[in-house]
Amino acid sequence: MLASLHSSNTSQAPVAHFLSEHSCLSIDHFSLAYAGKEALRDLTLSVPRHRVTAFIGPSGCGKSTLLRAINRLHDLNESVTHSGQVKLEGQDIHDPQMNVTELRRRVGMVFQTPNPFPMSIYENVAFGLRLQQRLPKRKRDDIIEWALTSAALWDEVKDRLHRSAWQLSGGQQQRLVIARTLAVQPDVLLLDEPASALDPISTLKIEELIRNLKSELTLVLVTHNMQQAARVSDYTAFLHQGELVEYGPTDQVFTNPRLQRTENYITGRIT
Amino acid sequence: MDITSDSHSQHISRQFNQELEELKTHLMAMGGLVEKQVQDAVFALLEGDTRLAEQVRDNDRQVNDLQLQIDDECTRVLARRQPAASDLRLVLAVIRATSDLERIGDEASKIARNALLLSENSSTIRGLVEVRHISEHVRKMLRDALTAFARFDTDLAMQVVREDQLVDDEYSSAMRSLMTFMMEDSRSITSVLSIMWVLRALERVGDHADNLAEYVVYLVKGLDIRHSDTDDLDPKVLKKS
Ligand SMILES: Nc1ncnc2c1ncn2[C@@H]1O[C@H](COP(=O)(O)OP(=O)(O)OP(=O)(O)O)[C@@H](O)[C@H]1O
Ligand SMILES: [Mg+2]
Numbered sequence: 354m355l356a357s358l359h360s361s362n363t364s365q366a367p368v369a370h371f372l373s374e375h376s377c378l379s380i381d382h383f384s385l386a387y388a389g390k391e392a393l394r395d396l397t398l399s400v401p402r403h404r405v406t407a408f409i410g411p412s413g414c415g416k417s418t419l420l421r422a423i424n425r426l427h428d429l430n431e432s433v434t435h436s437g438q439v440k441l442e443g444q445d446i447h448d449p450q451m452n453v454t455e456l457r458r459r460v461g462m463v464f465q466t467p468n469p470f471p472m473s474i475y476e477n478v479a480f481g482l483r484l485q486q487r488l489p490k491r492k493r494d495d496i497i498e499w500a501l502t503s504a505a506l507w508d509e510v511k512d513r514l515h516r517s518a519w520q521l522s523g524g525q526q527q528r529l530v531i532a533r534t535l536a537v538q539p540d541v542l543l544l545d546e547p548a549s550a551l552d553p554i555s556t557l558k559i560e561e562l563i564r565n566l567k568s569e570l571t572l573v574l575v576t577h578n579m580q581q582a583a584r585v586s587d588y589t590a591f592l593h594q595g596e597l598v599e600y601g602p603t604d605q606v607f608t609n610p611r612l613q614r615t616e617n618y619i620t621g622r623i624t
Numbered sequence: 625m626d627i628t629s630d631s632h633s634q635h636i637s638r639q640f641n642q643e644l645e646e647l648k649t650h651l652m653a654m655g656g657l658v659e660k661q662v663q664d665a666v667f668a669l670l671e672g673d674t675r676l677a678e679q680v681r682d683n684d685r686q687v688n689d690l691q692l693q694i695d696d697e698c699t700r701v702l703a704r705r706q707p708a709a710s711d712l713r714l715v716l717a718v719i720r721a722t723s724d725l726e727r728i729g730d731e732a733s734k735i736a737r738n739a740l741l742l743s744e745n746s747s748t749i750r751g752l753v754e755v756r757h758i759s760e761h762v763r764k765m766l767r768d769a770l771t772a773f774a775r776f777d778t779d780l781a782m783q784v785v786r787e788d789q790l791v792d793d794e795y796s797s798a799m800r801s802l803m804t805f806m807m808e809d810s811r812s813i814t815s816v817l818s819i820m821w822v823l824r825a826l827e828r829v830g831d832h833a834d835n836l837a838e839y840v841v842y843l844v845k846g847l848d849i850r851h852s853d854t855d856d857l858d859p860k861v862l863k864k865s
Contacts, residue, residue, distance in 0.1 A: 580706050607708045609846030611625050616709050622634040 374401035377541060377571040378423060383437035385415075385422055387430075392418045394595040395437070400541075400588075405563055405572045407586035407603065409579065411618065414592045416575040420543045423573075424462050425453055442540065458485065461534035465546040467526035469518035469533075474510050477518045477529055481537040496536055503569070504532035505562050524555025531562065535569075542566065545575045560585045579619050583607045591615045627710040627844055629776040643701055644711065647718050648774070650697065651725075654690040655770040658725045661687065661732035662766065662829060666759040669739035669822060670752060677743070680736035687729035691722045713846060717839040721773065724832040728766065731825040731832075738818045738825075750805045750812055751819035754798035758823060761791050762830040769836035776844045784837035785849075791830040798823055 378400040385393040393415045400406045408416045418427075425446060427433040439446045446456055458481070469477050478497045482488060488496070497514075501507040506528040510521070518529055527547060534542060544563070548556040563572055563585050576582050582589055583603060590600040591614075599606065599615040610616045617624045632644040661680055668677035698719045701707060707715055742749055765787050772780040799820065806816045838849050 579708065583708065608712060609625070610709055613625060616625060616627075617634070619708050620711050621636050621640070623636055 374399075374404065376400065377402035377442060378573075379438075379440045379443075380419075380423075381438040381440065383422070383435065383439055385418060385427070385433065385435040388432040389434070392595050393422070393435075396597050398590060398597055398600055400571060400573060402571050403567055404587040405567055405574060405585055406588045406590065407582035408573065408575045408590050408592060409577075409582050409618070410592035410598075412577075415595045416592060417545055419592070420462065420545050420573065420575060423541075423543060424457055424460050426462075428453065458537045459539050460541045460543060461537070461539035462543045463527070463530055463534060463545065463547050465549050467523055467530050467550070469521070469526050469529050472518065473515045474518050474521070474529060475514040478532050478536050480533060485537055497532075500532040500536040501529075503535050503562075503566065504528045505558060505565075506532055522555070524551045524558060527551060527555070527559060528562065531559075535566075539570060541571045541573065543573045543575075546577060547574070548581065549577065556581070579607075591618060593618070625710075625846070626778075627776065629774070631710055631776075632714060640705055640711075643697070643705070644714060647694065647697055647701065647715065650690070650694050651718050651721055652770065652774055654687065654694060654722060654725050655766075655773070657683070657690065658687055658728045658732070659763070659766055659770065661729055662735070662759070662763055665732040665735035665739065666755065666763075666826075668736060669742065670756060672739075672743050674740055674743045677736040677739040681733050681740075684729050684733045687726055691726040694722045695719060710843070710846075713843050717773075717843040720839050721836055724835045728829050728832045731828050734825045735822050738822050742815055742818050745815045747811065747815070749815050749819065751798070751802050751816060751823070754794075754801065755819060755822055755826070758791065758794055758798060758826050761787070761794065762826050762833060765791065765830055765833040766836075769833040769840070772837055772840045773843075776840065778841050778844050781837035781840035785834055788830050788834035791827060795823060795827040795830075 376399040380396050380398050380400075383393060383396045384391065396419070408419065410416055421427055422435065423439055423441075423446070427435070441456070441459065444451065470480060472480075475497060478500050479493060482493055482496060498507060498511075501510060506525060509525060510529075513520075518526065521529060527550075531542075531547075548559045551559065560581065563574065566572060574582070574586060586603045588601065589603045589606040591598045591606070591610075593614060599610060599612050601611070606615065607619060610619065614624065616622070632648070633641045635641050661683060664676050665680045667673065668680060698715050701715055705711070765784050768780055768787075769784045771777065772784065802816050802820055802823070806813050835850075841847055841849050
């Protein structure tokens with residue numbers, strides 16, 4: 354499947370649709386403006402299922418805006434207008450049938466600064482579960498252990514589950530936030546610069562975690578760290594001033610990008 | 625996406641520009657030295673100049689040292705800059721090119737050693753016409769390959785790739801004539817064998833020049849043509865993207 358994907362991508366079209374991959378998210382002519390000022394312009398791309406897709410681009414190009422849109426975090430901002438579609442597994446996320454709480458369960462989001470809740474490690478992970486359904490304690494404990502294990506944190510916290518989450522290091526807090534998100538079993542995990550506030554070792558742990566989570570869900574990673582995008586992602590999309598400039602297999606984008614603008618950005622050239 | 629020879633001077637980091645520029649400069653210096661080695665070795669053989677032949681043999685050390693130095697510089701750039709895209713391709717092409725240049729240097733030494741052997745031989749030496757002819761051909765290929773590298777000129781590089789097929793043909797036909805000389809005159813066997821080694825060395829120089837040309841295409845186009853049939857390639861390479 355990947356082979357045919359690569360070969361179909363030799364065309365000169367600036368936007369690759371990766372037709373042969375199963376699409377998890379598909380964004381179709383999506384535009385978004387803050388108070389009439391366009392932040393995303395006519396984006397069309399599809400995010401393949403069980404892959405890591407990186408969004409890269411200079412500050413202000415719209416990466417966070419796009420992630421927030423996928424989660425409908427703009428809903429409460431009345432100045433935001435949008436057009437086009439975002440589909441999750443074929444279903445339009447703006448469809449009146451779509452329940453926003455359910456959307457946010459299925460599409461988890463992790464931000465740059467770790468934001469654990471002011472409660473114990475255990476309660477942090479149990480939080481979403483408690484909102485969602487009443488579970489017998491045994492069952493809940495199992496899910497919490499599973500989520501912390503998946504987030505590669507279990508061994509470090511299993512003896513202090515009832516201590517405050519604030520006692521964890523920044524890197525551990527970020528993995529806790531990921532565990533909290535995983536506990537409700539999302540289909541998609543959106544990560545907005547999840548490692549930019551972390552030291553190199555914690556960063557590598559997060560990267561390892563991202564790679565391992567691929568078998569469970571679909572990941573979208575925003576990063577300013579080119580090497581990080583190159584290390585962990587399968588596909589890379591380069592955004593510039595609200596537009597999708599180039600989108601392709603990471604191997605290709607980082608060894609032989611099709612467009613000068615992409616090359617200049619990833620190699621640190623003056624544009 | 626195609627790149628041009630000044631693509632590597634546009635980084636925000638001026639020091640990075642300089643490091644890449646130095647890689648190219650040092651590669652060209654090594655190329656110049658190796659070209660001279662081949663030229664001197666062939667001259668020493670044709671003119672029976674033993675001093676020059678000894679000099680070529682001794683200079684091989686310098687070629688090896690340059691290879692180590694450039695490889696070191698490449699390693700440093702890889703470790704410190706983590707180059708991507710055309711920067712990465714430049715570093716990889718330079719590493720590969722130094723290895724081919726070093727081996728061209730070895731071939732020049734071989735020619736020089738055979739020049740010394742032949743100088744002890746008093747009878748007329750057969751096959752010098754072929755040596756002269758093929759050496760001119762491969763030296764031009766080497767010069768063009770280096771020029772193509774310096775200018776990021778894929779048209780010139782493709783010309784070198786095509787030339788290599790002609791050299792291979794010339795080499796086969798020269799070998800056939802030398803076999804005939806040996807059969808006709810058994811006293812010439814030792815010297816003809818030496819000449820055969822020289823021709824073999826020159827043919828290898830052509831192959832290495834061909835490799836250098838292929839790295840230029842990789843560097844500029846991001847296309848690895850090392851194991852492709854050149855006849856299928858030209859249109860793809862010549863197409864501007
Ligand atoms: N709440 C908001 N109200 C108005 N404009 C906004 C808002 N959020 C973002 N913008 C504008 O939208 C554009 C895209 O911003 P966004 O935060 O998506 O960029 P980004 O690619 O995530 O940048 P960075 O890499 O710095 O995080 C910018 O011009 C920004 O100023
Ligand atoms: Mg952002």
